[in-house]
Amino acid sequence: MIEFKLEGEFIPLIQLLKATNLVQTGGEAQIVVSEGLVKYNGNVDTRKRLKVKRGDIIEFEDQKILVI
Template sequence: MDNIKLREEYIKLGQAIKAAGFVEDGVEAKYVIQDGLVKVNGEIDTRRGRKLYDGDVVSFQGKEIKVIK
């Protein structure tokens, strides 16, 4: 599991999966999230603007990232 370090209080889901290299750009992030392919803390979340905080875990296609402070 890789980590994404927060620069501010939170990071949005779309930004996090781009930063992790799960997708190439924001358009692809939008589609994979809307299609229900991304899980946050084990549950599907279709909100690209979902705010992720310290300790949240995002998974996509068998890869996981953890948001850390």
């Protein structure tokens, strides 16, 4: 599991995927989110501007990100 230390109140989902190196570009992040390949707290979520906060868990390609 990847632990991501959040600076501030939230991080947009697309930026989180880039910051953890699970995708290479913002465009790639938008595609995987819109295709339903990303789970937010256990559920598929296609919102590109989703605000991820502390305690949230993001799943993508057998990787889990815990936002702390």
